[in-house]
Amino acid sequence: MISIITGDIINSRKLSSTLWMDGLKRILNTHGSNPEQWEIFRGDEFQLEVSEPEEALRTAIKIKAYLKTIKLDARMSIGIGDKTYATDKISESNGTAFVRSGELFEQLRKQKNTLAVNTGNAILDEEMNLMLRLSQTFMNHWLVQSAEFVLMAIENPTLSQEEMGNLLKINQAAVSRRRKRAQFDLVLELENYYKQKMKTL
Numbered sequence: 001m002i003s004i005i006t007g008d009i010i011n012s013r014k015l016s017s018t019l020w021m022d023g024l025k026r027i028l029n030t031h032g033s034n035p036e037q038w039e040i041f042r043g044d045e046f047q048l049e050v051s052e053p054e055e056a057l058r059t060a061i062k063i064k065a066y067l068k069t070i071k072l073d074a075r076m077s078i079g080i081g082d083k084t085y086a087t088d089k090i091s092e093s094n095g096t097a098f099v100r101s102g103e104l105f106e107q108l109r110k111q112k113n114t115l116a117v118n119t120g121n122a123i124l125d126e127e128m129n130l131m132l133r134l135s136q137t138f139m140n141h142w143l144v145q146s147a148e149f150v151l152m153a154i155e156n157p158t159l160s161q162e163e164m165g166n167l168l169k170i171n172q173a174a175v176s177r178r179r180k181r182a183q184f185d186l187v188l189e190l191e192n193y194y195k196q197k198m199k200t201l
Contacts, residue, residue: 001053001080001081001082001097001201002049002050002051002053002080002081002082002083002095002097003049003050003051003052003053003055003056003078003079003080003097003101004047004048004049004050004078004079004081004090004097004098004100004101005046005047005048005050005056005059005060005063005076005077005078005079005101006045006046006047006076006077006079006101006102006104006105007045007046007047007048007060007063007074007075007076007077007105008044008045008046008074008075009024009044009045009067009072009073009074010072010073010074010075010114011072011073012043012044012072014071014072015070015071015072017043017044019070020067020070020072021040023066023070024040024046024063024066024067025040027059027062027063027066028040028046028048031048031049031050031051031059032049032051035088035089035090035091036088036089036090037049037090038090039089039090039091041091047090047091047101048090049083049090049093049097053080053198053201054194054195054198054199056078056080056117057078057117057190057191057194057195058154058191060076060078060115061139061150061154061187061191062151062154062155063076064076064114064115064139064142065142065147065148065150065151065154066147066151067147068142068143068144068146068147068150069144069147069148069151070144071144073114073140074114075105075108075109075113075114075115076105076108076114076115077101077102077104077105077107077108077115077116077117077118078101078104078115078116078117078118079096079097079098079099079100079101079102079103079104079117079118080097080100080117080118080119080120080198080201081095081096081097081098081099081100081119081120082095082096082097083095083097083098084096096120100118100119100120101118103118104116104117104118113133113136114136114140115132115135115136115139116129116132116133117129117132117194119198119201121201124197124200124201127197128194128197131190131193132190135186135187135190138182138183138186139183139187142182143181145178145181146178146181146182147182148168148178149164149168149175149178149179149182149184150182150184150187152164152167152168153179153184161175161176161179162175
């Protein structure tokens with residue numbers, strides 16, 4: 001079982017692609033090579049294979065947080081399933097994970113939704129997607145400082161608030177305020193819940 005994230009950059013034309021492309025590629029590269037595990041196409045659309053489905057939501061949140069640091073956002077669908085046809089280009093590979101991600105992505109555009117999952121289990125999907133919609137009430141409104149905190153916290157989970165403060169050049173109390181404003185504890189709870197649910201598939 002694998003997961004496929006299909007996404008696009010919302011309002012990508014607001015900024016030159018040179019301002020977000022390298023950062024996005026850096027995140028995608030942590031999951032494998034281009035174009036086998038990920039591709040960016042049609043200018044602002046991307047597809048990524050995350051081999052461990054439990055890690056897919058964290059990856060999507062990381063992409064979102066990165067884009068929020070430069071005042072952009074992404075629309076992303078997570079498809080969970082199998083990979084029955086593999087090629088050296090992810091855009092030409094196939095399986096239920098790809099189909100579910102693609103179908104859900106088309107729905108997101110119509111629903112004005114920015115993050116959802118399709119596991120093939122209707123009850124689980126309904127529950128998880130309700131939580132994801134609720135989480136978007138604050139994640140979609142992360143300001144640059146909150147997004148910077150989230151990105152750093154996800155990429156460096158072992159750092160203390162003091163160490164994060166040193167890197168961000170702010171004091172520990174300011175780090176704590178950013179964590180609170182970003183609702184980061186809720187993000188972690190959501191991610192842990194998602195991981196537990198993925199183990200039941």
